[in-house]
Structures are given as C-alpha cells and as structure tokens.
Amino acid sequence: MTKNLAISAKGLGKRYRLGSSLSGHDSLRDLIQAGARSLFRQPAKDPKPRAEFWALDDVSFDIERGENVGIIGLNGAGKSTLLKILSRIVTPTEGTARIEGRLGALLEVGTGFHHELTGRENVYLYGAILGMSRQEVDRKFDAIVEFSEIADFIDTPVKRYSSGMYVRLAFSVAAHLEPDILLLDEVLAVGDFTFQRKCMDFAHALERKGATILFVSHNMFSIKSMCQRVIYLKKGKVVYDGPTDEGLKVYESDCRLAAAPWFYPDAGGKRVSITDIALRDSSGQDRSVFDFGEQMTIQVQINALDEIEDPNVIISITREDEVHCGSFSSSMEGLKIDRMSGVGTIELTTPPLKLVSDKYTISVVVRERGFEKMLSAQIGTSFHVKHDFLSETAFGVFYEPASWRIAEMETRSKQA
Amino acid sequence: MTNPTNLQTLNRLTASIENLRDGPHAARPVVTEIRPTKGLFDLELEGLWPYRELLGVLVKRDIQILYRQAALGIAWAILQPAFSVLIFAIIFGHFAKMPSDGIPYPIFAFAGVLPWTYFAEALRRSSNGLVAEAELIRKVYFPRLLVPVAGIIAPALDFFVGLVILLGLMLVYGVMPTWNLLAVVPLLALAGFQALAIGLWLGPINVRFRDIKYTLPFLIQIWMYASPIVYPLSLIPKEWHWLYSLNPMVGVIEGFRWAIAGGTFNVLPLLISVAVGSVLIVGGLVFFKHMERTFADVI
Numbered sequence: 001m002t003k004n005l006a007i008s009a010k011g012l013g014k015r016y017r018l019g020s021s022l023s024g025h026d027s028l029r030d031l032i033q034a035g036a037r038s039l040f041r042q043p044a045k046d047p048k049p050r051a052e053f054w055a056l057d058d059v060s061f062d063i064e065r066g067e068n069v070g071i072i073g074l075n076g077a078g079k080s081t082l083l084k085i086l087s088r089i090v091t092p093t094e095g096t097a098r099i100e101g102r103l104g105a106l107l108e109v110g111t112g113f114h115h116e117l118t119g120r121e122n123v124y125l126y127g128a129i130l131g132m133s134r135q136e137v138d139r140k141f142d143a144i145v146e147f148s149e150i151a152d153f154i155d156t157p158v159k160r161y162s163s164g165m166y167v168r169l170a171f172s173v174a175a176h177l178e179p180d181i182l183l184l185d186e187v188l189a190v191g192d193f194t195f196q197r198k199c200m201d202f203a204h205a206l207e208r209k210g211a212t213i214l215f216v217s218h219n220m221f222s223i224k225s226m227c228q229r230v231i232y233l234k235k236g237k238v239v240y241d242g243p244t245d246e247g248l249k250v251y252e253s254d255c256r257l258a259a260a261p262w263f264y265p266d267a268g269g270k271r272v273s274i275t276d277i278a279l280r281d282s283s284g285q286d287r288s289v290f291d292f293g294e295q296m297t298i299q300v301q302i303n304a305l306d307e308i309e310d311p312n313v314i315i316s317i318t319r320e321d322e323v324h325c326g327s328f329s330s331s332m333e334g335l336k337i338d339r340m341s342g343v344g345t346i347e348l349t350t351p352p353l354k355l356v357s358d359k360y361t362i363s364v365v366v367r368e369r370g371f372e373k374m375l376s377a378q379i380g381t382s383f384h385v386k387h388d389f390l391s392e393t394a395f396g397v398f399y400e401p402a403s404w405r406i407a408e409m410e411t412r413s414k415q416a
Numbered sequence: 417m418t419n420p421t422n423l424q425t426l427n428r429l430t431a432s433i434e435n436l437r438d439g440p441h442a443a444r445p446v447v448t449e450i451r452p453t454k455g456l457f458d459l460e461l462e463g464l465w466p467y468r469e470l471l472g473v474l475v476k477r478d479i480q481i482l483y484r485q486a487a488l489g490i491a492w493a494i495l496q497p498a499f500s501v502l503i504f505a506i507i508f509g510h511f512a513k514m515p516s517d518g519i520p521y522p523i524f525a526f527a528g529v530l531p532w533t534y535f536a537e538a539l540r541r542s543s544n545g546l547v548a549e550a551e552l553i554r555k556v557y558f559p560r561l562l563v564p565v566a567g568i569i570a571p572a573l574d575f576f577v578g579l580v581i582l583l584g585l586m587l588v589y590g591v592m593p594t595w596n597l598l599a600v601v602p603l604l605a606l607a608g609f610q611a612l613a614i615g616l617w618l619g620p621i622n623v624r625f626r627d628i629k630y631t632l633p634f635l636i637q638i639w640m641y642a643s644p645i646v647y648p649l650s651l652i653p654k655e656w657h658w659l660y661s662l663n664p665m666v667g668v669i670e671g672f673r674w675a676i677a678g679g680t681f682n683v684l685p686l687l688i689s690v691a692v693g694s695v696l697i698v699g700g701l702v703f704f705k706h707m708e709r710t711f712a713d714v715i
Contacts, residue, residue, distance in 0.1 A: 016713070084712070087557055088557035089554065089556065089712045090712045090713060091450075091452060091710075092450060092452055094452060098447065098449055099446075099449075099450065100447050107555055111554075112552055116484050124473060125473055125477050128473035129470065129473075129558065130556070133469055
C-alpha cells in the first residue's frame, strides 16, 4: 500500500533574531544615525553577534491522510510557529513541507472581518480570504447563517455586533470551509462554553469525514479525545512522535515540575527542594483528569538538605486563568512534624473536588515554623476536572448544590 | 453530551457538513510546497492566479467602505477634485494668468487634477495597504501582492465619476470631446502602473519603518508641483523636457490633456514614462517578493 500523505515536513526550521526583528534599527532615524556614525568612525565596537534563536529546529514528520495529530509542548516550544509555517503565514528559514489537499487554518477566527461591512458582506469577504470561491459561498450561505444563529442581524454592520455574535459568524464561515486538512489552534477555544463545544463538535464532524487534523492544545483532555498520535515539541525540536498515551506520559513527566517564577528564597532560609509532585486517584493510579466530585491524592516529595523545624507544606490549586482557587496547609490541618531532614514524601487527600470543569495547576510551597520563612516553592503538575456543563464562565470557581424552596408565590403564576 | 443543545448543534453541523461534501474542489487535489526563498527572481507570479477572486473581493470591499457612513457619499469623489480645480482656476488661472496651451484654464487644470488625484490615492493605498492589513497578514496566508494591486484598482471608481463631471464641464466651456478621449483608459492604466511601481517599493519599507506613512503626504504634494498640473509642459524649456519627463507622471498628464482637449501629442514624455515605470516595477516586484517573506514576522 502506498502511503497517502497529507503533510510531509522535512527539516523545517525557523530562525528569529532576538531584540529588534530585522536589522536592529527601529526607525529610519536610527538607521540613518547608525549609517552616519559608521561613516565617520571606524566600526566602533564590533557589533555583538546578534542573538538568534531557532523557534523551530529540524522538524520532520509525515502525516497520513485522515490522521489526527496533536501538537503538544510548553509555551514557546514552537507549536504556533509550526502551524504558521504550514499555513504559509511565515516562511521557514530552512527545510520544506509538502501539503496535499485543501488546508484550512483556524488560528484565529474573524481577523478578515471588516467592521464597516454587514454580516452578509463579511461572509463573502472572509470566505474569499479563507479560499472559498464566490459560488461556494453562495451555495453555503444559508447553512452558514443558520449555523451562526444570527440570521436577524445578517444585514447589520458587524461593528454593531456583540463579540459573541461576531465570533459565531466568523466561526460559521470558517467551519464551512470544509478543508481536507485542518490546522486548529487552541486559542480558538476561547469564548464561551457553547462556542468551545461548537469548535470541538466541528472538529469531530470533520474527523468523521476523513479530514486530517493538526491540533495544538495545552488541554491534554481534548488531545486525548481527538488524537491518536502526538508530536511533542520542546525548544523547537521534536522530542516525541507517536501514540498519544505514551506521548502524554513523556510530556507530563517533563512538565511535572517547573520553577515558580515568583519564588525568591528568604534570607537565611534552609536548603530544601521539592523533588516530585504526583497526582493519584483513590486507587493509587497516576491521573491527570479527575471527575467532578472525585477525591485526589497529591504526593509531594521533599528533599531537606538542612534540618527544618516545624515545616508547613502548603499546596495550592490555581486555575488556568490564574485564579487562585484554594490552598491546603499541613500545619493548619493538623499534620504536626517537629523536624524534617533528608528525603520524605507527604501525602494529601483532597475533599471531593467541587471545582468547575477546567485545567488546574498544583503548586507547593514549604515554609518553616507555620508561615514564617518560605524555603522552597515549585509549580507542579496540572490536572483537569471533567464535567459536562459546569464551565467557569457560568459557574465561577466551584459548584456545591444549594437547597431551594418557594418562600412566596402568587397563586396566579402557579397555575400558569 | 447530556445537554440537548449540544446534541442539536452537533447534528446540525454534521448534517451541514455532509450536505456540502460534494463541493467542486473534492476532486481537485491541491498540492502546496512550502520552502525558503530561492533566487532573486523567484517571483511565484503563477501563484497569484488562484487568488484572482480574492483580489476582486478586496477591491469590492474597498469600494464598499469608501463612502459608507459619509452623508455626502460618492459626492466626495466629485467634491475633492472640484475644489482643487476651483482653487487652481482662481489662483493660477485668474490671478497668475498661467498659460494653458489655449485650453480654458478650468478644463486644463481639471484634466491634470483628475489623473493626479487618482495616482495620489492609488499610491497612498498601495504604500499603506500592507500596514492597514497587518491583522490579516499576521493570521492568514494569501499572496501579499494582492494588497498593493487592490490599492490601485479601487480608486478608479472615483476617477470615472470625476471624468463624467469633466465631460460636463467641457460642454459648458464648449470643448468638444473627440475620439482621443478613448486614450483615457490606457492612460489611467499607466497611472495605476506607476502608482503600483512606487507602491511596491514603499509598501515593504513601510512595513519595516512606519516613517513612510508620514513622508508620503509631503512626497505627494511636492511631486504634484513637479508635474504639469497647474502649469503646462510648454513652460519648461524644450531642451530639458527629457529630464523633466523622468517624472513618470509627466507623460501621463500630458497624454491626458491631449485626450481631453487635443493639441499636439508629445510622444517623448510618454515613452520615458513607460520606460521609467517598467524599470521601477520590475525592481519593485523583486524587492517586494524578497521582503514579503518577512512581513508576518515584522509587521
């Protein structure tokens, strides 16, 4: 059987120069000044070799038709650069890629809209920008409008749209592009919950039609549900390319621990480091997705090079949008340790998680004598809470059922 | 999927995608090669053809938004050149008694202002267009060359509206149009060609240095006085015509006057104009293509 390739990338690389992007001069004036200076002086100091960095470095892969591939990696690993190269927005510095089939890139919806034009005019404009012919838009127009649910406003200038309407219309156009290959960036999945659902449903529907999908996301849950294969990028290089489950394991063990950017050890603090943070379910299995209401066990491995007196381990849960959702403290919750040294593991079992459906990150701080000195801090692993409709836009931070009763009601409305 | 709306949405979406599956492109395998820039003359002009429809849409958009929410609407296409002509007629025609090759001065001035207004607007659009479309360039691929090309097409509408007014004015002054008038169309194309030739240079520089945006109004103003708009070419000593005509708009405007009001046809400025424009546009295409690769990185 011959391989039916949709995308074939060979040695793709993209170099950026740090600082100012092209020549190091921000305005013509600087350029002229620099030019004038070099006329009179010999090249003053050898201009220090400009810092370069490879956002993408020797990236090769083949993707077969119909494959769904997740692109994972930390921020700045080159995921977006890769999508931008494949969608031809930026040119690679090195390497080639061959794409077979119509490519649709949903990196950001609605950028082609013109606010003075009506919804109808914008459908045609954006359709053409995405590569649809006029007849194609004509044919799909009704479907687009119906899907966007804004039929009443289709002849209103989009500048009078709410942001929700704007995004819905833009997405409807994009969704009807019907590409053979879809590049889907997670940034798309902002907006309200229904909209996110639409994005995912759209991708699933395309998938059933045999489209090839390249999906960039930080959301391991979406990756797992959509992709059979992941490509893990780290500092612009491919470090893993293969089945999703294994790839996610590699990725998760890699980003288990990260230095907390806000942490500076207090003066005179003792040497302590947090060496591992693991999340398990009640049966002791490693997990990264928890159901709403499930209990989670957090194990923290601490290596105390100096002896600590009365350590207080604080575990915090932060939502993806930086909302601090809550903390647990070992000393407040009655775990009394007089002294601690060497390597040890502390375990915390949370109450049933009543957090809304989202991605959360665990961070751990070790303090001495209650809340006195901060000795060590570490950003740990992430986990997802899964629930079908408890989204943060509708439900805030947590959900706990309340009790309701009718205090007073007119009989009239009761009958109606 | 407990939520009924989600199910509905999904079903509707699936249905709509299924209905659309038999699109004409289904049979057409599209192959895209992505690679770094090759040679200097790797212009990839053949890649423009599939995007011809987008060019039409961009032009249409520019025209649609031109006078939207302006109470006077398309009347601005008339008012702008009309006021210039009025002022020139009073100052240069009436007070300064500027010679006008025997043509009534208002007609003389209008025949210069009309192609010039078009050229200035086309130049402004083709030079500033890339920056104006920055959002699009950062997020969507399309051949960037479409932007300056669309920039020279859209202002042609104003030109033709102005031309109708000029014809009316000619009747008022008893200047009868001749078959020469047909030359207006190729001359308009030549003016657009010149604007594109310069715009291909200024546009990419503008992406890098926004200074162009501020320099352009001066450039256009100075250039206008360096072109035979308020005065005739015959005012320039004959032995210097070749030098003066290096300004490619000299040939366009002189040709225009001939098309409107007849008189002697000066072929030298026109030939120089075509030659200068051709050199500029070839260089411009190479320059534009070379810079295009980095637009999304720097814009």
